[in-house]
Amino acid sequence: MWQNPSMPNSDGVVRVPRRQKGIVLTPQRLCVYETLSGMTGHPNIEEVHRSALKKMPTLSLNTVYSALSWLEGNGFVSAVPLRGAPKRYDSVMTGHHHLICVKCGKITDISDDVFSEKSLPSKIRKNHSVLGVDVIVKTVCGECK
Ligand SMILES: [Zn+2]
Ligand SMILES: [Zn+2]
Numbered sequence: 001m002w003q004n005p006s007m008p009n010s011d012g013v014v015r016v017p018r019r020q021k022g023i024v025l026t027p028q029r030l031c032v033y034e035t036l037s038g039m040t041g042h043p044n045i046e047e048v049h050r051s052a053l054k055k056m057p058t059l060s061l062n063t064v065y066s067a068l069s070w071l072e073g074n075g076f077v078s079a080v081p082l083r084g085a086p087k088r089y090d091s092v093m094t095g096h097h098h099l100i101c102v103k104c105g106k107i108t109d110i111s112d113d114v115f116s117e118k119s120l121p122s123k124i125r126k127n128h129s130v131l132g133v134d135v136i137v138k139t140v141c142g143e144c145k
Contacts, residue, residue: 005138006093026067028056028063028077029067029071031056031059031067031068032048032059032067032068032128033076035051036048036068036071037049037050037091039091041078041107042088042089042090044087045061045065045089048064049061049064052064075093077089077093078093079128082136087139088107094133095133097109097115097133097135099144100138100139101139101140101141103140103141103144104143104144119132
C-alpha cells in the first residue's frame with residue numbers, strides 16, 4: 001500500500017519513503033496525486049486540474065498533464081485503458097476491473113475476484129506468463145438504458 005509521504009523538508013520537496021526509493025515528488029506532483037486520491041470515480045485530466053486548482057491556484061493544465069503522466073509511469077496512479085477516448089485516471093492501485101457505459105462514459109469498478117488469472121484458459125496460462133488481468137466491460141448503464 002501507498003505510504004503517506006513525509007512532510008516537505010527544507011528544499012520544499014517531499015521524499016517518498018519506502019516503496020518508491022529514490023523517487024522525488026515535487027510539490028506539483030504531490031498536489032496532483034493528493035487531488036486524484038481525494039476524488040471519487042475516474043476523472044479525466046480537466047477534472048483533476050479543476051479540482052487541483054483549489055489547492056494550488058497556479059497549476060496549469062500542462063503541469064497536471066505531465067504530473068499525471070509521471071505519476072502513472074512511476075506506479076502511483078493508473079489510467080483506465082480506453083481506446084479513442086481521453087484518459088481517465090484511477091488512484092485505486094489494487095487490481096480491479098471496469099464497467100464502462102458507452103453512452104454516458106460512466107466507469108464503475110468491479111472487484112478483482114470476478115475475473116482473475118484463474119479465469120483464463122489453461123492453454124494461455126501454460127504458454128504465457130500472465131502479468132495481470134485488466135478487464136473492461138462495455139455496457140449501457142441503468143440510467144442510459
Ligand atoms: Zn450511462
Ligand atoms: Zn477503477
